[in-house]
Amino acid sequence: MVLTVRPKHALTRSGRIGALAALLLLGALAAVLLYDVATLASRWAFPRPIAAAGFAEVAGAQGRSRTLNALVAIAARELADGPVESLLVPEDRKDIVAVEPDSFADIEQQTIDPRLIAPFVGGNVSVSAYEPRVAASTIAAWENQGTILEFPRGVFAVKADTNSTRYMLYANETGTALYVVPEDLAPADADSKAGTE
Amino acid sequence: MIAAAAFALLTLALGWLVLAPIRRPLGAVAFHSVAYPIGLLSWTAVACASALLRHAWTWPLVLASLTVFAIAGFALAHATAAPRAGDRHLFATPGAPKAPAAWTYAAAATTLAAVALAVQASARTAAAYDSIFHYQSSAIWLFDTGRFTPAITGAYGALIPSTIAGNLLVGLDWTATVWPVLALHVIAWVGIEIYGASSARLSRGIRAALAVTLTALLATTTPFLAHTLYVHSHMISACYLLLAVLAVRRAFWVMPRDGGPDATATERAWLLVAGVATAGLVLARPDGLAYAFGILALVAIARFERARGAGTVLTFLAGLLVPVAAVYGTALLRLGFWTGPKLSGKMTAALIAALLLVGLIAAFADRVPGARGLFGRRGVLLGGVLAANAALVGVMAIRNPEGFAASSANMIGNLTHSGGYGNLWYVLAALVALSLATWRSWTRRRWPALMLYAIVQFFVIAIAVHGTSHPGRLSPADSFSRVAFHAVPLIFVYAGYVVGGLLETYREDRDVESA
Numbered sequence: 001m002v003l004t005v006r007p008k009h010a011l012t013r014s015g016r017i018g019a020l021a022a023l024l025l026l027g028a029l030a031a032v033l034l035y036d037v038a039t040l041a042s043r044w045a046f047p048r049p050i051a052a053a054g055f056a057e058v059a060g061a062q063g064r065s066r067t068l069n070a071l072v073a074i075a076a077r078e079l080a081d082g083p084v085e086s087l088l089v090p091e092d093r094k095d096i097v098a099v100e101p102d103s104f105a106d107i108e109q110q111t112i113d114p115r116l117i118a119p120f121v122g123g124n125v126s127v128s129a130y131e132p133r134v135a136a137s138t139i140a141a142w143e144n145q146g147t148i149l150e151f152p153r154g155v156f157a158v159k160a161d162t163n164s165t166r167y168m169l170y171a172n173e174t175g176t177a178l179y180v181v182p183e184d185l186a187p188a189d190a191d192s193k194a195g196t197e
Numbered sequence: 198m199i200a201a202a203a204f205a206l207l208t209l210a211l212g213w214l215v216l217a218p219i220r221r222p223l224g225a226v227a228f229h230s231v232a233y234p235i236g237l238l239s240w241t242a243v244a245c246a247s248a249l250l251r252h253a254w255t256w257p258l259v260l261a262s263l264t265v266f267a268i269a270g271f272a273l274a275h276a277t278a279a280p281r282a283g284d285r286h287l288f289a290t291p292g293a294p295k296a297p298a299a300w301t302y303a304a305a306a307t308t309l310a311a312v313a314l315a316v317q318a319s320a321r322t323a324a325a326y327d328s329i330f331h332y333q334s335s336a337i338w339l340f341d342t343g344r345f346t347p348a349i350t351g352a353y354g355a356l357i358p359s360t361i362a363g364n365l366l367v368g369l370d371w372t373a374t375v376w377p378v379l380a381l382h383v384i385a386w387v388g389i390e391i392y393g394a395s396s397a398r399l400s401r402g403i404r405a406a407l408a409v410t411l412t413a414l415l416a417t418t419t420p421f422l423a424h425t426l427y428v429h430s431h432m433i434s435a436c437y438l439l440l441a442v443l444a445v446r447r448a449f450w451v452m453p454r455d456g457g458p459d460a461t462a463t464e465r466a467w468l469l470v471a472g473v474a475t476a477g478l479v480l481a482r483p484d485g486l487a488y489a490f491g492i493l494a495l496v497a498i499a500r501f502e503r504a505r506g507a508g509t510v511l512t513f514l515a516g517l518l519v520p521v522a523a524v525y526g527t528a529l530l531r532l533g534f535w536t537g538p539k540l541s542g543k544m545t546a547a548l549i550a551a552l553l554l555v556g557l558i559a560a561f562a563d564r565v566p567g568a569r570g571l572f573g574r575r576g577v578l579l580g581g582v583l584a585a586n587a588a589l590v591g592v593m594a595i596r597n598p599e600g601f602a603a604s605s606a607n608m609i610g611n612l613t614h615s616g617g618y619g620n621l622w623y624v625l626a627a628l629v630a631l632s633l634a635t636w637r638s639w640t641r642r643r644w645p646a647l648m649l650y651a652i653v654q655f656f657v658i659a660i661a662v663h664g665t666s667h668p669g670r671l672s673p674a675d676s677f678s679r680v681a682f683h684a685v686p687l688i689f690v691y692a693g694y695v696v697g698g699l700l701e702t703y704r705e706d707r708d709v710e711s712a
Binding site (some may be wrong): 018019020022023025026029030032034035036037039040043044045046047048050051052054056057058059061062064066067069070083084088091119120121122123163 | 253305317320321322323324325327328329330333334335337338341342346370371410414417419420422423424426427586616617619620621623624627631634635638639673692695696699700702703706707
């Protein structure tokens with residue numbers, strides 16, 4: 001005679017059916033997840049994957065207006081080949097770029113913000129009173145004096161054979177392009193940097 | 198591309214060095230699979246060294262500080278968890294873990310390098326404002342100046358900026374590989390856990406099918422796909438949380454013990470891993486310190502229910518507090534008691550001291566006359582902790598009913614319709630409800646109850662952290678909504694226990710009736 005010791009947790013036939021029913025319900029739940037997978041693309045709510053090999057491409061693809069600060073920093077770093085000794089940004093920056101400002105909690109944020117640039121360049125960002133808009137002729141002169149490096153979203157760096165390790169931020173007349181320029185190449189009529197904060 | 202593989206391999210090698218004293222009790226699969234996440238913490242050591250010396254990240258500084266990390270980590274593992282003379286015989290028994298063979302190192306390194314190269318070659322990534330202006334900017338600052346800021350220590354955590362700074366060092370100006378690599382770790386651990394936790398009464402084929410099905414479902418959920426690429430704290434936190442919880446199970450429920458008065462080598466090894474993984478959780482986000490209390494409570498409950506010695510908790514504490522104290526100690530030394538909207542210097546110091554105090558109580562409470570019998574009774578401590586959690590939520594609701602209602606509405610709204618989760622949380626909630634309704638049908642062991650506790654504890658802490666600070670908003674970008682993802686892999690493992698248990702019940706009962 002074979003004695004079968006029934007484990008205390010073993011069920012009756014109805015219990016087995018209960019386990020089967022529970023498994024079927026779990027299968028149905030899995031089917032709901034499969035439905036989610038099938039409709040995933042249409043309701044994606046997270047940051048969209050992009051193909052970007054470097055920081056400039058990533059910053060260029062990010063939609064916020066204030067990401068321009070990162071691109072300005074990248075341009076300055078490219079000129080300095082690392083942390084920047086000094087980057088001047090204009091005191092009056094309200095209309096320097098022709099983009100819709102970001103808004104957090106219904107509060108409009110200034111697009112070019114030295115506090116957002118500073119961590120990317122080693123901290124040496126200052127504000128100075130100077131006219132940031134330059135004429136097309138000035139930009140043409142920069143093109144003759146050096147190489148214009150292009151970054152995403154209308155950010156440029158003027159790489160020239162100068163001794164300057166200090167840079168300034170300018171914009172074209174329409175505010176569609178930002179230029180990081182060695183201080184040596186700053187327009188002659190730029191205001192004194194004595195007012196640096 | 199080679200730089201991505203170089204960073205991954207360097208990180209893996211550092212993990213190997215730290216874990217070398219416990220490679221045998223961990224076994225080859227676990228040793229190799231936890232080495233990379235443990236090795237990632239090495240980059241915070243570089244941040245500490247550069248902050249102490251106020252020096253930019255240069256190769257000599259980095260190599261020197263990584264060497265110090267490896268030696269200190271090796272010494273910690275050796276002192277707290279390495280096999281001792283008394284438990285060496287464990288490894289002579291059949292089925293006990295063996296030291297990893299040389300070829301396994303080559304296989305692990307090749308796999309990791311291949312994944313890193315593939316990710317880097319694909320150039321796929323996902324970034325939002327936080328990725329650029331929190332993590333990338335902090336990393337570049339740290340790399341350039343070697344200085345902590347209140348933002349790094351108090352708002353974002355030191356681990357991710359340090360990791361990105363390590364990538365800058367090897368020449369990658371955007372770090373994309375770490376997140377997919379950790380996602381693969383999560384998938385591997387979930388699969389291994391579900392396969393291993395299922396009863397041997399189920400055939401290997403069924404166990405494998407169950408593990409593959411559930412990991413495939415996890416990997417294709419929207420948040421998992423998103424956080425696999427999204428440069429933020431979420432995949433990293435989910436990875437460390439999962440590792441910490443599974444390490445606790447490994448410590449207390451998997452390996453036989455030798456009956457000695459203190460923790461065995463296997464217990465100590467896994468508790469050290471649990472502690473270091475919890476340190477990773479702490480250093481990945483400013484609210485990580487709060488979640489560390491949840492893991493500590495899990496260790497304490499498990500230690501009393503399994504009647505283990507104080508050494509279990511002390512080993513966990515060592516793994517947790519040494520890396521955390523190193524980073525925050527450096528920050529306090531350099532910044533003083535920094536202020537900030539999320540985690541201030543004073544709050545950090547108080548929370549670390551509280552972790553130590555609670556840990557010591559958990560280690561030695563049973564030396565109080567009568568306490569051993571009380572805590573040793575199954576369910577008493579778990580019930581007490583759950584009651585404390587309920588009281589905490591109750592106090593929050595009573596103290597600020599309107600704020601609590603508003604934040605709760607946003608939390609629920611994000612999980613159910615606005616957070617980008619699709620039907621995931623409906624499914625997970627239904628799964629948990631079904632598991633409770635059929636509890637006696639599928640639970641044969643104690644661990645699933647503690648796993649469920651760990652999940653509940655996670656959410657209570659998340660509610661406490663997010664429900665008290667601000668009401669949040671209905672958006673996938675809401676903080677609680679994103680943080681909820683950290684528990685998703687745990688819930689899929691729990692699902693594996695439930696389905697495995699029900700399959701076992703079905704098969705067992707059929708076999709008994711047909712006998």
